[in-house]
Every structure is written in C-alpha cells, then in structure tokens.
Amino acid sequence: MKTVTLFPVEREGDRFIGIPARNDLEYRQLIAGYCGLQWSHDHRCYLMPYSRFHLNAIFQHFRAAEWYVNYSELRFSSTTRESPSTPSPETVHETVVIELEDYMHWMKQLRYSKNTINTYTGLLRVFFAYFHEKDPKEITNDDVEDFNKGYILEKGYSRVFQSQIISALKLFYMRFHSRELDIHHLERPRKAQRLPEVLSKAEVASLLMAVKNSKHRFMLSLIYSCGLRIGEALNIRLNDMDLDRRFVHIRHAKGAKDRFIPLGDRILDKMRQYMATYKPKDYLIEGRDGGAYSQSSARQVLIKAVSNTQITKHVTLHTLRHSYATHLLENGTDVRYIQELLGHNDPKTTMIYTHVSTNSLQKIRNPFDDLAI
Template sequence: MAVPNIEIRVSGRKILVRMPKNEADIQLVRAIRFSRWNPGLMVWEVPHYPGNLEKLTSHFGDRIKLLEKDEVISTLAPSRQTIAKDELLAIQTPNKRLKLIFGFIPDLIKHIKTVPYANWDTKNKWWTIPYSEQFLQEIKSTAERLQLKFTHETAPPSEQGLPRLSPEDTAHYKRCPQEYRDKLTELRYSENTIKAYIPLFEEFINHFPKEDLDSLHDRHVMEFSRFLVAERKVSASYQNQAINAIKFYFEKVLGGRRKLYFVDRPVKEKTLPTVCSEEEIQRILSSIKNLKHKAILSTIYSAGLRIGELINLPITAIDSDRMQIRIERAKGKKDRYTLLSPKLLTLLREYFKKERPHFWLFEGSGSTSEKPIQYSERSVQQILSRALRETGITKHVTVHTLRHSFATHLLENGTDLRYIQSLLGHSDPKTTQVYTHITTKGFSQIRSPLDKLDI
C-alpha cells in the first residue's frame, strides 16, 4: 500500500499541491493547463477550474495525506495572501488606481462596471478602477450595503528600476542613424514624437553594444522589451512607445512589412485627471503679479490648451471679431477653434501694449522681429510652480491640470459634452466622457470659466 505523502489545499482560485519529486506525478501536473511551480512556497499551483481537482484526486488516490478546502479567496495583496468571502479589500496603488479584491458578488461587480475606466484583470482575478476619494467612498458604501467587511490598504511605492543608459555611461555610445531622423521629418512626425523616438531608439541599439545595427531583429526586440519591464521597471506607456520607436525603424526606415512582435505590450490602465476647483484656479491666477505670466496661465485655463499649443500660438491666432482662438496643427495634426474669453481678451490687450510681441503671442527673452523666439515649456511650468508655492496648494497640479479643470468646470456649468469635445480637440468622444455625463446646453451658451473669476 502506498504511503500517504501528497498534500492538496484548495485556496480560492488555486489548487496547491505539495508532493515528493516523482517524474510521473510531475508530468501529470504539468499537463494541466496553466499549472506552474511556485519555488517560494515549494508547491505546484494548479488553476481551480472545473475538473482539475477531480483529476488530481483520481491520480493520487490513496497517496493523498491531506485534502483541505479553505473558505478564502486567493489574493496578491501586499499584507496577506487571502481574504474571506464576505470581505472586500481595496488597495490604493502608487499609479493612482484602486485594486478591488473580493469573491463573486454580482451586485458589487455591477456597481464597479459603472465606474469610468474600470478594468478586470484576468490574470490576477481582481478589478481595478481609477483612484479618487469619491470612488473610494462609493465602493465603501456599496460594501456596507452588501454587508461586506471593507478594508482599505495603501500599497508601498514601486521599486525604482535602472536608469536609462546615457552617452556618458559608455565610451562607444551609438547615435541614432541619420536616415532614421530624416524619415521622421519626411513623414511629418510632430516635434514631440521626434524628441521621444530618437532617445528611445538609441536606448534600444545601445542595449546591444556588440551587435551591429543590421544584425538586430525580432529576438532583440523581445529581449529589450523584457529588460524594460524587469530591470528598468518602466511604465506601460513608456514600454509601448519604445516598441513603436523600434517598429518605426524596421517598417519605415528599412521599408519592411508591418508586423506584430510577440512581446507583452501592456494596456495602460487609465487614471482620473487631477482637477482644481474654481476657487483654487482663482487663487493661482490671483497670486501672479507679473502681467505676462498671468496672461499665459489664464490663456491655458480659459481656452483649455495644451502647453505645446500655447507656445505655438501666433498673434494672428486671436480672433477678437469672432471671439475665438485658432489652434493649428495640434495633437494629431488637427486644427480647431476654441473659446476667447472676453476677460482674457482684455488681459491680452493690456499685456500686448506692454510687451509688444513680434510673431508669437508669448515670446522668450531676446526675441526680435527678425528672429522671434518662442516661450519655452519649462518657463510655463516654472510660472505655475511658483504660483502653487505662493498659494500653498499641495495637490499634484501640472500645466495640463488647467486644461482638465477647464473641461470639468464647463461641464459643471451645464455645457454639453459634445461641445467640450470640440473645444478640446478630442477625436473620440470616449476621451471626453471621463469628465462627466452628457449635458444639453448649446454652443451659444458657452462662457469660459475664466469669466466667473475675479482676477
């Protein structure tokens, strides 16, 4: 008779099998789809799918020493391995998401699906939603209504990865080939895309210092992608953009056919934008005494501009007759019109009389009529940073936050989401829907939120 020496524990969605090393047993377990060896726990992990437990018990028979079923749900929470069936665990992650771990509770799932950018993680078997105090309280209230024990935890900060290789780190740093740069220009890629692609491609080719550029192929792309995730610990958007920069070389520069690389291209989980209240915007703008600086931030907020759109505004973009601002060749190479606030127009006229710009609406120091110099993005960011220090606002506010605040305040004042989509230059209405529900006011009723402020 066989000696009982097999331990099987059913823990939520996993079957944990501890057994002596035996080639026949290992082959049986390995044959079960998605099974894997866990070296930390020294057990085999088998998915608790229908039929898997029966297959294991039938195979091991009398050799089973322990068969235990836990009334818990498996989780990868930082503080513990399992949660009870009547519990909801919410983990606030460093990337501003809420990780929601619980059993199969249809009413709770139904509520989660109403949250913008809710996502089901099929690998880890949990839900994630964007973090906000409002969503956290809604989830907590739903848990209490369903008589679930609610626990809120904060995940530790993500471990820092390796820094990007720079020219100073190696004596034989390989520069991006000129034909790569020329092709980007030839295909009219935006300046921002060019600035992003070139260093990303250089990082790729310098990751293989002993390889000639002509010898790099699919295997190198996959190896580099894994390096970005495992060693550099970059974000999903960084990894995706790096792969696109590499694909550009093989497909556009070399003229190869378009192809898919079998690497894990992550889906970026969306977060809710940070938004300032109207009172906070008032404090920021009122704290600025420099006329030009106030005009810069007021223009961004009152018209919902990106920072690149602001510094690319020529004087002729201001149409005071139609009370509009024309944005040319914005993101996606699109032109659009947005609002010209009457209060902003007054401020711009005052600024214009004092500064007398030559071509660009906002110009840097040393600008002349023969050689007008654009204002820099960094200078705009510094204006906002000083204003935030002056006002004592501690939330994470960037220049782009002013654009988000513009859209949110319009919606709060009753503006139809479809018009806001047009003002922001969004191609997909889903991009705009993050701000709030659709409303019904028409274009003629739109007023810039700046007009409500006393600045």
C-alpha cells in the same frame, strides 16, 4: 562645438552617470528629448544608470545634435560595485547611426512634431544601445521581450515609456527591415485607468491670484480659459488671433490638427491689456529675447505659483486643461463640444471627464444617511 561633461554619481552603493543642468534652450530641449533621465534634487543633476549601453545612447543623442560629449571624468571609487572598464560610446552598431539619421529626416518629411521625433529617436538609441553588438536586421520579437523584462520592468519605467518604445519600433521597422521583425505582434502594455487631477474653480482663482507678474498670470489664464496644451499656447502667433470674431486659431496641434477656440469676455479683455503692455512682435507669449516662450520657464512659473497657495494637489500645466474640461462639463456643456474644443480624436478620451465631474456624483444619496444611528 558645444560640450557636455558627464560625471560619476554614487548613491546607496549604485552608480549613475551624472548630466549637469544648464540654462540653455537647445540643451534643455536635448535633455527633454531623451527619455529615461531622472532629476536628482540632492545632486542637482540628471541621472541615468551607469552602463555601456546607457553611455552609448546619451553619446549618440548629443552627437546627433553636433555636441561634444566629454566622459573622461567617469571614474568611480573602489568602494562601489565592481564594473566593466569604462565603456566606449563608439561601440554602437554603425548601421543604427546611419538609419536613425535617415529615420529623423523621414519623420520630418511626414510632418511629425519635433517632440515626437526627439522622443522616438531617443528611445530607439536606448533600445539599440542595449543590443549594441547586433545589427537591426538581427533584432527579433524575443529581443523586444528581453528588453522589456531586463530594462523597462527592471528599472521600473512607466507604461507610457513602454508604449512609446513599441510605437517607435513599429515606425522604425515599417521604414526599415519590415521582414526581419514582426511589428504586428508587438503588444502594448495595458493602459492604467487613472483619473486626471482637477482643481476647483476656487483653486484655479487662488492659483492665478498668486502670480504677481502680469505676463505670467495671463499665460496661465490663457491655458485654463482655452483648455490648451502648453505647446499649443506657446506656439500661438499674433496672426493666429481674430479678436473681432473672438477666436484663436490653434495650428498644427497634436495629431497635426487645426482647431478654433472661442475667447470668453474676460480672457479677451486680459489679452488686450496684455498686448498693450508687452507689445509682442511675433508670438503672443514671447521670451525675454524674442521668440516663443520656453515650456520649462512656463513650468517654473506654475511651480512658483502653486508654492504660494494652499493647494496640496499635484498640479502641472496640463492640470489647468483638465480643470477647464471638467468645469465645462459641470456647467452643462455637451461632451461633443468639449471634444471639439480639446481637439480629441476619440470621444472616449473626453468621456474621462464624466468620471471626475462632481455634479452627478453629488446627487447620489448615500445609504449611510438612511441609518437611524
């Protein structure tokens, strides 16, 4: 059985549970599936506030994947704030453990993605650990409001985190205890109207040219040229591509939807060169030991590439998708086609790119130019 060892971290008088980083794919997936962790560059580990319900939640998260959690080192010096005795992860209500196991299997049967299953179950463990002495049947809408005020807002977590908690709870109580919690009156936070970060075509070119490894350059080129989510790009198999018809079949994308993406001339040439050089066997982009390339490795490729350019914007892999959509719009592509290419259900989601496109904005005459000064 694999083991993860938790350790104490003290920062500015506050106490945290430290979770080490590890170059292990299963471990990284477990970390990615647990919401609320913060990466500390100073301590080179993941942090969560030190409390019984946090320890309970992370314990249950790893135990569900059959990992052993060693928390014997969680001792703090006497100079830190006084705290309750070392919590016991076994105090999570036993009903929660049983029902979350059922909940996971139920979501798998409904074909929810692995990321959604990990995210929802991780969030529910945090929520129910907060009320560790309560049976889920005893949870009320008032408890949800208390959790929102005392945990989400107090800790400064995002609107996305808050909204995902509501989604996870609604699905859980639809499956169990539907009469105990009025899920129809659980309100989501108002969405922030933020515009996506977009690179210019020149910035995209400089980014790709900064990647020396041809495999890594092809991967980023593919994401941009097809407007793919990172998970979609890394899940492409060889039999998903029809090079004669110049299409790639994106299967089981977000919302369990398939779609076809046309391949342009240049990416098609790059793809043929890449396949002749690397000879993938199953997935188009494979890891060193076979299988799909990992998302964390792809992110590291991007981070390194950005560091070798003069780009000062906050760039993620999704920025390439945003840039693709914006550049299509600036080239005169109809929004309805862009919606289809991106796989958006709601055209309102695609319309956000009309706000970041520069074509129309640059045509507006600035009234300052009319001043004779």
